[in-house]
Amino acid sequence: MLPGLAYFLLFHYGAFVGNVVAFKEYVPFDGLWASPWVGVENFSRMFGDADFWHATWNTLAIALLQLVFFFPVPLAIALLLHSLTSDLLRRFVQSVVYLPHFLSWVIVVALFQQVLGSTGLLNSVLGDAGLHSVDIIGNPDAYKPLVVAQVVWKDAGWGTIIFLAALMQVDEQSYEAAAIDGAGPWRRFWHVTLPSIRPVVVLLLIMRLGDVLSVGFEQMLLQRPTVGPAAGEILDTFVFWQGLVGGDTGYAAAAGLFKGVVGAALVFAANKVAHRLGEQGIYK
Numbered sequence: 001m002l003p004g005l006a007y008f009l010l011f012h013y014g015a016f017v018g019n020v021v022a023f024k025e026y027v028p029f030d031g032l033w034a035s036p037w038v039g040v041e042n043f044s045r046m047f048g049d050a051d052f053w054h055a056t057w058n059t060l061a062i063a064l065l066q067l068v069f070f071f072p073v074p075l076a077i078a079l080l081l082h083s084l085t086s087d088l089l090r091r092f093v094q095s096v097v098y099l100p101h102f103l104s105w106v107i108v109v110a111l112f113q114q115v116l117g118s119t120g121l122l123n124s125v126l127g128d129a130g131l132h133s134v135d136i137i138g139n140p141d142a143y144k145p146l147v148v149a150q151v152v153w154k155d156a157g158w159g160t161i162i163f164l165a166a167l168m169q170v171d172e173q174s175y176e177a178a179a180i181d182g183a184g185p186w187r188r189f190w191h192v193t194l195p196s197i198r199p200v201v202v203l204l205l206i207m208r209l210g211d212v213l214s215v216g217f218e219q220m221l222l223q224r225p226t227v228g229p230a231a232g233e234i235l236d237t238f239v240f241w242q243g244l245v246g247g248d249t250g251y252a253a254a255a256g257l258f259k260g261v262v263g264a265a266l267v268f269a270a271n272k273v274a275h276r277l278g279e280q281g282i283y284k
Contacts, residue, residue: 022253042254055238062215065148074159082167097157105218140231166200202279210267
């Protein structure tokens with residue numbers, strides 16, 4: 001356990017010290033402690049910045065779409081895989097749906113551009129058919145559904161692993177007893193499968209809420225120039241441009257700390273709601 005413990009102590013808990021930058025006018029040549037203290041000035045400027053709120057609303061919109069349209073997909077795929085009776089077919093389908101997870105976002109974005117871009121495969125087919133071309137990649141109105149579709153294609157298969165493990169733990173005798181009592185496939189799913197895996201679903205949902213404002217830095221950064229900041233700016237890219245590119249490290253750190261605080265608050269709130277509903281949650 002020591003290497004894993006050292007990792008979390010150094011890169012997660014130890015990194016908390018860096019949050020002090022959000023309360024300073026950080027000057028790299030002066031260092032972390034010698035930089036002048038400005039209190040909550042960075043936060044006051046941030047809350048009055050229209051660009052920050054625009055990035056926040058974009059982040060929340062994409063996060064909500066991912067929560068609604070991405071989170072159920074791994075569960076549905078896991079249920080489909082679990083229902084297959086052929087081990088060979090199951091392993092084949094698993095290999096196919098797992099593969100996109102191992103592709104970098106550079107490759108994934110490039111593939112979507114080659115298919116859906118202004119000169120991509122789709123427009124080539126439309127042109128050959130005498131129809132008008134469509135630029136889905138460069139359309140700001142289609143950007144949010146597009147990035148959600150990319151996440152589903154890339155990571156939905158990988159997300160089935162935990163659900164499959166939970167499904168493997170369901171007692172087969174429960175299915176047999178329900179079938180003897182006359183329950184069909186849908187009733188067995190509703191009264192046996194879902195109650196058995198509900199604690200895992202609740203746990204993953206709470207963990208997803210804690211990371212809800214992290215909607216994919218690399219994915220968004222690669223496509224932001226195509227649709228512009230109005231549609232493509234999120235909190236992570238806002239921090240990147242303000243801090244690393246613009247050099248306003250204290251201001252960027254304040255935005256990053258705001259994101260972390262919101263994520264932690266969502267975890268605590270969701271866990272409390274889970275307890276009130278009789279679920280175990282992620283901690284007592």
